[in-house]
Amino acid sequence: VTTQVIRSIAELRKALASVRETMRTIGLVPTMGALHAGHAKLIETAQREADCVVTSIFVNPIQFNRNEDYDRYPRDLSNDVEFCTVRGVDLIFAPPADEMYPEPQRAFVDVEALSDHLCGEFRPGHFRGVATVVLKLLNIVQPSRAYFGEKDAQQLAVIRRMVKDLNIPVAIVEVPTVRETDGFALSSRNQQLNAEERRIAPALNQALRRAEKLISAGVRGAEEIKSSALAILQRYPEIRVEYLEIVDPESMQPVEAIAGPVRVMMAAWIGKTRLIDNVLCRQPVQAANS
Ligand code: PAF
Numbered sequence: 001v002t003t004q005v006i007r008s009i010a011e012l013r014k015a016l017a018s019v020r021e022t023m024r025t026i027g028l029v030p031t032m033g034a035l036h037a038g039h040a041k042l043i044e045t046a047q048r049e050a051d052c053v054v055t056s057i058f059v060n061p062i063q064f065n066r067n068e069d070y071d072r073y074p075r076d077l078s079n080d081v082e083f084c085t086v087r088g089v090d091l092i093f094a095p096p097a098d099e100m101y102p103e104p105q106r107a108f109v110d111v112e113a114l115s116d117h118l119c120g121e122f123r124p125g126h127f128r129g130v131a132t133v134v135l136k137l138l139n140i141v142q143p144s145r146a147y148f149g150e151k152d153a154q155q156l157a158v159i160r161r162m163v164k165d166l167n168i169p170v171a172i173v174e175v176p177t178v179r180e181t182d183g184f185a186l187s188s189r190n191q192q193l194n195a196e197e198r199r200i201a202p203a204l205n206q207a208l209r210r211a212e213k214l215i216s217a218g219v220r221g222a223e224e225i226k227s228s229a230l231a232i233l234q235r236y237p238e239i240r241v242e243y244l245e246i247v248d249p250e251s252m253q254p255v256e257a258i259a260g261p262v263r264v265m266m267a268a269w270i271g272k273t274r275l276i277d278n279v280l281c282r283q284p285v286q287a288a289n290s
Helices: 009-022 037-049 067-072 077-086 126-141 150-165 188-192 195-200 202-216 222-233 285-289
Strands: 004-006 026-031 052-057 091-093 145-149 171-175 239-247 262-270 273-281
Touching: 004 009, 009 026, 009 052, 009 091, 009 126, 026 037, 026 126, 037 052, 037 077, 037 145, 037 171, 052 077, 052 126, 077 091, 091 126, 126 145, 126 150, 145 150, 150 171, 150 262, 150 273, 188 273, 202 222, 202 239, 202 262, 202 273, 222 239, 222 262
Parallel strands: 004 091, 026 052, 026 145, 052 091, 145 171
Antiparallel strands: 239 262, 262 273
């Protein structure tokens, strides 16, 4: 089976209409391309759960708050098509920017409160751009399920809340982060790192693991946990931490004392590259009850 690459919304709708006649479920894997093993896991999960898998590849201009970042974002469509073809993706939707935005976009989705902290604080308008394009893609494809990586935990929380508050008929599926053997989380942005930057990059995940260890040992004070995790990163002058926060996994609001599951979230710059990672942590049962 060859993977069909579709560039227009009208053609995709036509192709999907005939899919719907014979197949029950459509799974959507939205991506910005530069596909890696993390995306492969999204695709594999979708293939297990849906009859027809659509992967969208679109570097969405309205979620970038800096032109430089949009210009620098890696793009390699022919590689991505090959990547999807060998994995048996049914349809690739790779629209040009003026297909998705033929006119300036005037309608946007704002998911309040969840979008304000963390990445939202440092990338103004980012989650509005993400929520808007994801809603457009859901409306174009009308999948029964859509797949997103846990690595972008705040994005996932924003999308879940959009789906809930706007009654969108789709199931959002969270797929665990894929990591290199040294713990470094896969991201399309990783290819922007030089050898020296890549060498120190596992420190990001080490800091999160330190926080996780303290939480599972029963430490409750967020400040204490955060400063211990930050100490790992402070050993590297090349790493500039944007935020390291302990938040409620659903509301994304910072917590001061840990009393249930939390997510430790971080964003840091290594050289000119901004990276994010996070880990879900639970307190030991005894500590939570005491
Ligand atoms: O996670 C991404 O790659 C993007 O934010 C998404 C969900 C495809 C929207 O552009």
